Amino acid sequence: MALIVLKFGGTSVGNVDRIKRVAELVTKARGTGEEVVVVLSAMSGETDRLLKLAHEVADCPDEREMDMLLSTGERVTIALLAMALRGMGLSARSYTGRQVGIMTDSTHTKARIERIAADRIREALDDGIIPIVAGFQGINEHNDVTTLGRGGSDLTAVALAAALKADQCLIYTDVDGVYTADPNIVPAAKKLDKVSYEEMLELASLGAKVLQSRSVEFAANYGVPVTVKSTFVDGTGTLVTKEDRDMEQVMVSGVTGDRNQAKITFIGVPDHPGIASRIFGPIGAANILVDMIIQNVGQGDLTDLSFTIPRGDVHKAVDLANRIAKDIGAKSVELKDKIAKVSLVGVGMRSHSGVAARMFETLARKGINIMMISTSEIKISCVIEEQHLEPAIRSLHEAFELGRA
Amino acid sequence: MALIVLKFGGTSVGNVDRIKRVAELVTKARGTGEEVVVVLSAMSGETDRLLKLAHEVADCPDEREMDMLLSTGERVTIALLAMALRGMGLSARSYTGRQVGIMTDSTHTKARIERIAADRIREALDDGIIPIVAGFQGINEHNDVTTLGRGGSDLTAVALAAALKADQCLIYTDVDGVYTADPNIVPAAKKLDKVSYEEMLELASLGAKVLQSRSVEFAANYGVPVTVKSTFVDGTGTLVTKEDRDMEQVMVSGVTGDRNQAKITFIGVPDHPGIASRIFGPIGAANILVDMIIQNVGQGDLTDLSFTIPRGDVHKAVDLANRIAKDIGAKSVELKDKIAKVSLVGVGMRSHSGVAARMFETLARKGINIMMISTSEIKISCVIEEQHLEPAIRSLHEAFELGRA
Numbered sequence: 001m002a003l004i005v006l007k008f009g010g011t012s013v014g015n016v017d018r019i020k021r022v023a024e025l026v027t028k029a030r031g032t033g034e035e036v037v038v039v040l041s042a043m044s045g046e047t048d049r050l051l052k053l054a055h056e057v058a059d060c061p062d063e064r065e066m067d068m069l070l071s072t073g074e075r076v077t078i079a080l081l082a083m084a085l086r087g088m089g090l091s092a093r094s095y096t097g098r099q100v101g102i103m104t105d106s107t108h109t110k111a112r113i114e115r116i117a118a119d120r121i122r123e124a125l126d127d128g129i130i131p132i133v134a135g136f137q138g139i140n141e142h143n144d145v146t147t148l149g150r151g152g153s154d155l156t157a158v159a160l161a162a163a164l165k166a167d168q169c170l171i172y173t174d175v176d177g178v179y180t181a182d183p184n185i186v187p188a189a190k191k192l193d194k195v196s197y198e199e200m201l202e203l204a205s206l207g208a209k210v211l212q213s214r215s216v217e218f219a220a221n222y223g224v225p226v227t228v229k230s231t232f233v234d235g236t237g238t239l240v241t242k243e244d245r246d247m248e249q250v251m252v253s254g255v256t257g258d259r260n261q262a263k264i265t266f267i268g269v270p271d272h273p274g275i276a277s278r279i280f281g282p283i284g285a286a287n288i289l290v291d292m293i294i295q296n297v298g299q300g301d302l303t304d305l306s307f308t309i310p311r312g313d314v315h316k317a318v319d320l321a322n323r324i325a326k327d328i329g330a331k332s333v334e335l336k337d338k339i340a341k342v343s344l345v346g347v348g349m350r351s352h353s354g355v356a357a358r359m360f361e362t363l364a365r366k367g368i369n370i371m372m373i374s375t376s377e378i379k380i381s382c383v384i385e386e387q388h389l390e391p392a393i394r395s396l397h398e399a400f401e402l403g404r405a
Numbered sequence: 406m407a408l409i410v411l412k413f414g415g416t417s418v419g420n421v422d423r424i425k426r427v428a429e430l431v432t433k434a435r436g437t438g439e440e441v442v443v444v445l446s447a448m449s450g451e452t453d454r455l456l457k458l459a460h461e462v463a464d465c466p467d468e469r470e471m472d473m474l475l476s477t478g479e480r481v482t483i484a485l486l487a488m489a490l491r492g493m494g495l496s497a498r499s500y501t502g503r504q505v506g507i508m509t510d511s512t513h514t515k516a517r518i519e520r521i522a523a524d525r526i527r528e529a530l531d532d533g534i535i536p537i538v539a540g541f542q543g544i545n546e547h548n549d550v551t552t553l554g555r556g557g558s559d560l561t562a563v564a565l566a567a568a569l570k571a572d573q574c575l576i577y578t579d580v581d582g583v584y585t586a587d588p589n590i591v592p593a594a595k596k597l598d599k600v601s602y603e604e605m606l607e608l609a610s611l612g613a614k615v616l617q618s619r620s621v622e623f624a625a626n627y628g629v630p631v632t633v634k635s636t637f638v639d640g641t642g643t644l645v646t647k648e649d650r651d652m653e654q655v656m657v658s659g660v661t662g663d664r665n666q667a668k669i670t671f672i673g674v675p676d677h678p679g680i681a682s683r684i685f686g687p688i689g690a691a692n693i694l695v696d697m698i699i700q701n702v703g704q705g706d707l708t709d710l711s712f713t714i715p716r717g718d719v720h721k722a723v724d725l726a727n728r729i730a731k732d733i734g735a736k737s738v739e740l741k742d743k744i745a746k747v748s749l750v751g752v753g754m755r756s757h758s759g760v761a762a763r764m765f766e767t768l769a770r771k772g773i774n775i776m777m778i779s780t781s782e783i784k785i786s787c788v789i790e791e792q793h794l795e796p797a798i799r800s801l802h803e804a805f806e807l808g809r810a
Contacts, residue, residue, distance in 0.1 A: 016461040022461065023462075057421055058489055060492070062488050065484045065488045069485065070478035076477055078473065079461075079474035080470075082470045083459055083470045083471075084462040087463030093470075094470055
C-alpha cells in the first residue's frame with residue numbers, strides 16, 4: 001500500500017467551505033487505497049492577524065512568545081479538518097508538531113528541524129487513522145514550541161514524507177503547478193510537467209513563491225518526489241524530482257523575477273586588502289543576507305563597492321553601512337531600492353553555452369540596463385531597474401521560446 | 406516573600422488595550438515585592454468564534470478535536486501578555502497547560518485535574534521570571550490536550566495556587582465582587598466583603614456567574630483564599646474563605662436566580678416500586694443532570710412525576726422521556742421550559758429557623774406560585790415561572806434586608 005503525504009496551504013483551508021473541499025480530496029485519496037498523512041497551514045490571513053496583535057502589544061515582540069502565538073493557527077485548521085473528516089465517517093485525528101515529534105533547534109521563528117520521531121503517526125496509520133498534522137511548527141529541547149519560518153508547512157510535509165519514507169509528497173496550493181514564468185506577467189507561460197530539485201531550488205529562492213526553498217533542499221537531500229498541484233482545479237501538477245536525461249534537453253526551464261531587492265553602494269572606498277571583510281563581517285553578523293557583490297575597477301587608490309540585500313533589511317543595513325563607511329574611511333553610502341532581479345533557470349545550461357549572451361542581447365535590445373550579474377551552473381541573474389522587470393520577463397520568455405508546446 | 410496567583414478573565418484580555426492594562430496590574434503586583442503567577446482566559450468572544458467554526462464543519466464535532474481547537478485561545482493571550490510585559494522590561498514567559506504539567510483525566514471538553522507538577526513554574530519563579538499560564542487546559546496520559554469546561558480558567562488558577570501553596574489567589578473579572586443579588590436586577594444590592602466557600606459554592610452552582618463552581622470546591626478542599634475583584638475598578642473585592650464566627654451571624658448572604666431550567670413531567674405513571682430507577686437510570690446514563698425531583702401523592706395506582714434539567718438538554722431529554730414513557734406505560738410527557746429557580750443562600754440558616762417560612766410568605770404575598778422546592782443546610786431554592794424571577798429576587802432581597810449597610 002502506497003503512503004502519500006498531502007499538504008494544503010493557507011488559501012486551501014481559508015474558510016469552512018474550503019476545509020470541506022480539502023476533506024473531499026483527502027477522502028478521494030484514501031478511497032484509492034492509499035495510506036494518507038495530511039499536513040496543514042493556518043487559514044490564510046490568520047498569521048498576519050496574529051502578527052498585527054503582537055506588534056500592537058510590543059514594539060519588538062519576543063521571538064519565543066511569537067512562536068507560542070503563531071503556532072495556534074495550524075492547531076485550529078487541523079482540529080477543524082479532523083472534525084470534518086470524522087463527520088464524514090472517516091477515522092481522522094489531529095496532531096501538533098510536538099505530538100508528531102518534530103524536534104528542532106531553538107532558533108525561534110526560523111527553527112531548523114533536527115529529527116522527526118513520528119511514532120504517533122505510524123501508530124495512527126497502523127490503526128487505520130488518517131493523521132492530520134500541524135505544519136510550520138516543532139518543539140525544541142526545552143519543550144518550547146518553535147516555528148519553521150514563512151512557508152514552513154511545506155518543510156513539515158517534505159520532512160515528514162522523508163521520515164515516513166512516503167512514496168509521494170503532494171503540495172496542494174492555489175496554483176496548478178510550476179510555470180515557465182509567472183502567468184500574471186506572461187500569459188503565454190506554460191506549465192512544466194517536471195522540474196529537477198536543483199532548478200526548483202533556484203526558482204524557489206529567486207522569488208517563484210510556489211514552494212519554500214528549504215523544503216526543496218530537504219526533498220533533494222532525501223530524494224522525496226514532490227508534486228505541486230491545485231486544490232481547486234483537477235490536473236497533474238508539476239513533479240519536482242531528480243534530474244533525468246529527458247530534462248537535460250531543456251536549456252532553460254523558466255524565467256523568474258524578484259522585487260525583494262535593494263542595492264547599497266560604498267563610494268570611494270580605500271582599495272587595499274582586508275577592506276571587504278571589514279564591510280561584510282559586520283553585515284553578516286547583523287544577519288543581513290547579502291546576495292550579489294560587485295567591485296568597480298579601482299581608479300587610483302579608491303574604488304566603489306555595491307551589494308544587494310532583501311528590501312526588508314534596508315533600514316538596518318543603511319545604519320550599519322554608514323557606521324562602517326566612517327570606520328573604513330569611505331566617502332559615502334548610496335541606497336537604491338527600486339531594483340529587481342530577473343533570472344533564467346535550467347539544468348541544460350550546464351551543457352549549453354550562449355545562454356548568457358542571448359540573455360544580455362535580449363535585454364539590450366529592449367533598452368534595459370544591467371546593473372549587476374551573477375551566475376551559477378544552472379542560473380543567470382541580472383539586477384535591473386524595478387520598472388523594467390515585467391518587460392524583461394516577457395521578452396526573455398519569448399526569446400527562449402518557453403511558451404512553445 | 407508572598408506568592409500570589411492572579412487570574413484574568415476573557416473580558417479583561419478582550420483587546421490589545423486591555424492586555425496592556427493587565428500588564429500594568431501585573432507590574433504593580435510585582436512592584437510590591439510579591440512573587441506573581443498569572444493565569445489567563447482566551448479573549449472574550451474567541452471561544453464562541455471557534456465553536457461556531459466547529460459546528461460549521463461538523464454537525465457533532467469530535468470532543469478530542471474540540472479541545473485541540475479551543476485550547477488555542479489561551480495560547481494567544483498568554484503569548485501577547487508575555488510580549489507586553491517583556492516590552493515593559495519585565496522578565497515574563499508564557500506556559501501552556503502541558504508545560505505547567507497540568508495532568509487531567511481524558512474526559513475531553515470537561516476534564517478533571519488529577520495533579521499539577523508545576524516544576525517549570527517553580528524554576529521560572531526561582532529565576533525571577535513571571536510565569537504567564539494558559540488557563541482552561543491540561544494534558545491527559547496520551548499527551549493529548551484537554552480542556553476543563555466553561556470557566557475552567559478559574560479552576561486552573563485555584564489549582565495552581567494550591568499546588569504552589571500560594572498565599573492568595575486573585576480572580577480579576579468584570580465585576581468588583583460577589584453581591585447580595587445581581588445589581589442589574591436589584592440596584593440596592595450590596596457587595597459582600599467575605600463569603601464562605603460553602604456559600605460561594607451554592608451561589609456559583611445556582612447561577613451567580615462570578616466563579617466557576619468546581620474552582621470553589623477546589624479552593625475549599627485545599628483552603629486556598631480566593632479574592633474576586635475588578636480588572637477595571639480599584640477596590641478590595643470579595644474574599645472567599647473558610648467560614649468564621651463572624652459569618653455565622655449572617656442568616657442570608659444573598660439571593661440568586663437561574664433561568665437555565667426546564668421541567669419535564671411524566672403524567673399517569675404506574676405507582677409501584679422500581680419506577681423511579683427505570684426513569685432516572687436512562688436519563689443519568691445520557692449525562693443529563695437532574696436537579697430537583699417531585700412525585701405527586703398517588704391517586705389510585707397512578708402518579709405524576711416531575712424533574713428539572715438544564716435547558717440545553719431539553720431536546721435530548723424529551724426524546725428520551727417519550728421512549729421511557731412508552732416503556733413504563735406512562736400516559737404522557739409534558740415539557741415546561743419557561744421556568745426559573747430563585748434561591749436564598751447563607752451559612753446562618755444552619756442555626757436560624759424560619760428562613761423558609763419567610764421566603765414562601767414573601768413570594769405568596771407577591772402572588773408568585775411555587776412549583777418545586779429544594780433545600781440544603783445553607784440554601785433554599787424555589788422553582789417559579791420565569792416571568793416572576795426578577796420580582797421574586799427583588800422582593801426577597803428586601804424582605805431579608807440584604808441591602809442594609
